[in-house]
Amino acid sequence: MSKTNHLTAPDPKETGWPKGVKYIIGNEGCERFSFYGMKSVLQVHMTALFVAGAAHEQLAEEHAQEVVHLFVAGVYAFPMIGAIIADRLLGKYKTILWLSLVYCLGHLVLSLGENTVTGMMMGLGLIAIGSGGIKPCVSAHVGDQFGKANWNLVAKVFQAFYFIINFGSFFATLAIPVIRNWEQQYDFAFSIAFALPGVLMLLATIVFWMGRKVFVHVPANPGGKLGLLDAATSTFLFMGLIGLPMFGMEFLSTTEFLISCAACIGAGLATFFYRQKLQPDDGFIAVSLYSIGAMFSGTNYVARTKAANEEAGSIHRNWFFAAAAERFGTITAEGPRAVIRIVSVFFIVSMFWALFDQHASSWIRQAKQMNLSMWGGWSLLPSQISALNPLMVMALIPINNYLIYPLLSKFVIEMTPLRKMTLGMFMASLAFACVAILQTWIDTAGAKNVHALWQFFPYLVITQAEVMVSITGLEFAYTQAPTRMKSTIMGFWLLFVSVGNKFVAVVTKFQDKMLDWFSTIIGTVVGAERVAQSSELAMFFWLFTSLMFVAAIFFGLRATLYTYKSYSQDE
Incomplete structure (x- = not known):
C-alpha cells in the first residue's frame, strides 16, 4: 500500500498561514532576481556579441533587440504547455520542480557560453522553457495552500507575492549591470553576471524542494495515461498552431515549416481522438472541436431550432455552441464561449x-546615448534605469486604488475594468510619445548632452499604464471566466504577451521597410524634410506611438460592445 507524506487538499480547519507559503514566497523572490537580473543585461550583452562579430553598432543593437523580444515571446508562450502538464499530468509541484532544473541548466549554459551567439541562444531557449513552464503554476500553487477557514488570507499572500516579485526585480536590475560592468573593466575569467542569476535560480529550486513535505499537493486530473494523452494533445496542437508559426520560421525553410506544422496538428488530432475513445473529455479542446464539427454537419442548426423558445442570449441558441450546450450541458459549453469573448x-x-x-531593449538603446553621470562622481548604467519600474509599481498600486480610481468614478465616469484598460493603453501611447520626443532632443543636442533622468517621466507613464492594463486585465479575466476555464484564460493572457513581443521582433527585423512605409505616411502630415531629419530610433518610437494609439481606439470600441457576465465559483 502506497503512503503519501503530504496533503492533497488544504486543512479546512486551518485558520493561520499555511506552512508551505514561506517556501513559495522565498522561491519566487530568488527566481525573479534570477530572471530580471539576466534580462537586465541581455540587450547590452547581445549587442556586444554582435559587434564582436563585425556588425555595425546600430545593426548590432537591432539584432540584439530582436533576440530580447524573441526570448520574452518564448517565456510567455510556453505557459500554455506548462499549465496543461501541471493540471493534467504531473501536478503543480512536480512541474515546477522539474522545469526549475531546466531553468537552472539554461543559466549554466549562459554562463559557460556567454561569448558565443550559439551558446546564448541555447541558454535562452532552456530558460524560456523553464521560466515559461512554471509561470502559470506558481501563483496557482500558492492559492492551493489555502482552505475555507483561512481563505481570507489569500489577498494578503498575493500582495506579498507581488511585492517579492518587484523586490527581486528592483535589486537584480541594479546589481547585475554593475557586476557585468566590473567584468568588462577587470577582465574576469568567467561570467559572474550570468552565473549569479543561475545561483539564485538554484537556490530558488532548493527552497521550493525544502517545502515538499508541508505543501498541499493538489493531484493532476486525470493523471496517468489519460493525463499523458491530454498533455501530448495540447503540446502537439500548440506547436502546430502557435509554437512553430511564432518561432519556426527563424530556423526552418518554408517547406520544412509547413510539413512540421501539418505533422504536429495531425499528431495532436490523432492523439485527441484516441484519448476520446478511451474516455470522453469535456475540456476546452473537446467542446471546441465538437462545435466545429456540429457547424459543418448541421447538428448546430438542429440544436438551435430545438431551443427556439430559449432566451435570445442563451447559449442553446448560439450560432456556434448550441449543439455543444445540448450535448455537454450549459455550464460546460459556457466555458469555451467565455474564453473566446475574453480572447x-x-x-x-x-x-x-x-x-x-x-523598456528592456529600445529604451536601453536610448539610455546609452544619454548623460549617465550622477552626483558624487558615480554614473548610472543604461540597464539600471529600468529599476524605476518595480519601484513605481509598488507606489502606484495604492495611489490608483485609493485615489485615482475613486475620484474618476465619482466625478468623471465609473471606472469599469475595460475603461481602466482603455485609459491605460492611451497612457502607453503617451509614454512612447515621451521617449520619441526625448530621442529627438538627443539627436538635436548630441549624444551624452541629455541626462538619463529625463527617462523618469516616460517610465512613470508606462508604469501607470501597466497598473491600469496588466493588473486590471487579470481581474477582468478572472471575473469573466467560469472557474474551470480560469487556467485556460491565464494561458491566453500570457500568450498575448508573447504575441506582442513577437511583433516587436518582426518589426525590428524588417525595420528599414517598416520605417520607410511609416515615414512616407508621416511625411504627408508633418513634411518629408522634418521626417528626414529624425533618427531611425526616433521614428521607431513614433511608429509604436501611433500603433498603440490606434490599438487603444479599437480597444475602446470593443470595450463599449462587451457585455459583462459574472460567474459564481461553482460555474
Missing part, C-alpha cells in the same frame, strides 16, 4: 505588451 479583448492588448517590454 477577443486580449488580442488587442498584445499591442500594449509590444510597447511595455521595450
Whole structure:
C-alpha cells in the first residue's frame, strides 16, 4: 500500500498561514532576481556579441533587440504547455520542480557560453522553457495552500507575492549591470553576471524542494495515461498552431515549416481522438472541436431550432455552441464561449505588451546615448534605469486604488475594468510619445548632452499604464471566466504577451521597410524634410506611438460592445 507524506487538499480547519507559503514566497523572490537580473543585461550583452562579430553598432543593437523580444515571446508562450502538464499530468509541484532544473541548466549554459551567439541562444531557449513552464503554476500553487477557514488570507499572500516579485526585480536590475560592468573593466575569467542569476535560480529550486513535505499537493486530473494523452494533445496542437508559426520560421525553410506544422496538428488530432475513445473529455479542446464539427454537419442548426423558445442570449441558441450546450450541458459549453469573448479583448492588448517590454531593449538603446553621470562622481548604467519600474509599481498600486480610481468614478465616469484598460493603453501611447520626443532632443543636442533622468517621466507613464492594463486585465479575466476555464484564460493572457513581443521582433527585423512605409505616411502630415531629419530610433518610437494609439481606439470600441457576465465559483 502506497503512503503519501503530504496533503492533497488544504486543512479546512486551518485558520493561520499555511506552512508551505514561506517556501513559495522565498522561491519566487530568488527566481525573479534570477530572471530580471539576466534580462537586465541581455540587450547590452547581445549587442556586444554582435559587434564582436563585425556588425555595425546600430545593426548590432537591432539584432540584439530582436533576440530580447524573441526570448520574452518564448517565456510567455510556453505557459500554455506548462499549465496543461501541471493540471493534467504531473501536478503543480512536480512541474515546477522539474522545469526549475531546466531553468537552472539554461543559466549554466549562459554562463559557460556567454561569448558565443550559439551558446546564448541555447541558454535562452532552456530558460524560456523553464521560466515559461512554471509561470502559470506558481501563483496557482500558492492559492492551493489555502482552505475555507483561512481563505481570507489569500489577498494578503498575493500582495506579498507581488511585492517579492518587484523586490527581486528592483535589486537584480541594479546589481547585475554593475557586476557585468566590473567584468568588462577587470577582465574576469568567467561570467559572474550570468552565473549569479543561475545561483539564485538554484537556490530558488532548493527552497521550493525544502517545502515538499508541508505543501498541499493538489493531484493532476486525470493523471496517468489519460493525463499523458491530454498533455501530448495540447503540446502537439500548440506547436502546430502557435509554437512553430511564432518561432519556426527563424530556423526552418518554408517547406520544412509547413510539413512540421501539418505533422504536429495531425499528431495532436490523432492523439485527441484516441484519448476520446478511451474516455470522453469535456475540456476546452473537446467542446471546441465538437462545435466545429456540429457547424459543418448541421447538428448546430438542429440544436438551435430545438431551443427556439430559449432566451435570445442563451447559449442553446448560439450560432456556434448550441449543439455543444445540448450535448455537454450549459455550464460546460459556457466555458469555451467565455474564453473566446475574453480572447477577443486580449488580442488587442498584445499591442500594449509590444510597447511595455521595450523598456528592456529600445529604451536601453536610448539610455546609452544619454548623460549617465550622477552626483558624487558615480554614473548610472543604461540597464539600471529600468529599476524605476518595480519601484513605481509598488507606489502606484495604492495611489490608483485609493485615489485615482475613486475620484474618476465619482466625478468623471465609473471606472469599469475595460475603461481602466482603455485609459491605460492611451497612457502607453503617451509614454512612447515621451521617449520619441526625448530621442529627438538627443539627436538635436548630441549624444551624452541629455541626462538619463529625463527617462523618469516616460517610465512613470508606462508604469501607470501597466497598473491600469496588466493588473486590471487579470481581474477582468478572472471575473469573466467560469472557474474551470480560469487556467485556460491565464494561458491566453500570457500568450498575448508573447504575441506582442513577437511583433516587436518582426518589426525590428524588417525595420528599414517598416520605417520607410511609416515615414512616407508621416511625411504627408508633418513634411518629408522634418521626417528626414529624425533618427531611425526616433521614428521607431513614433511608429509604436501611433500603433498603440490606434490599438487603444479599437480597444475602446470593443470595450463599449462587451457585455459583462459574472460567474459564481461553482460555474
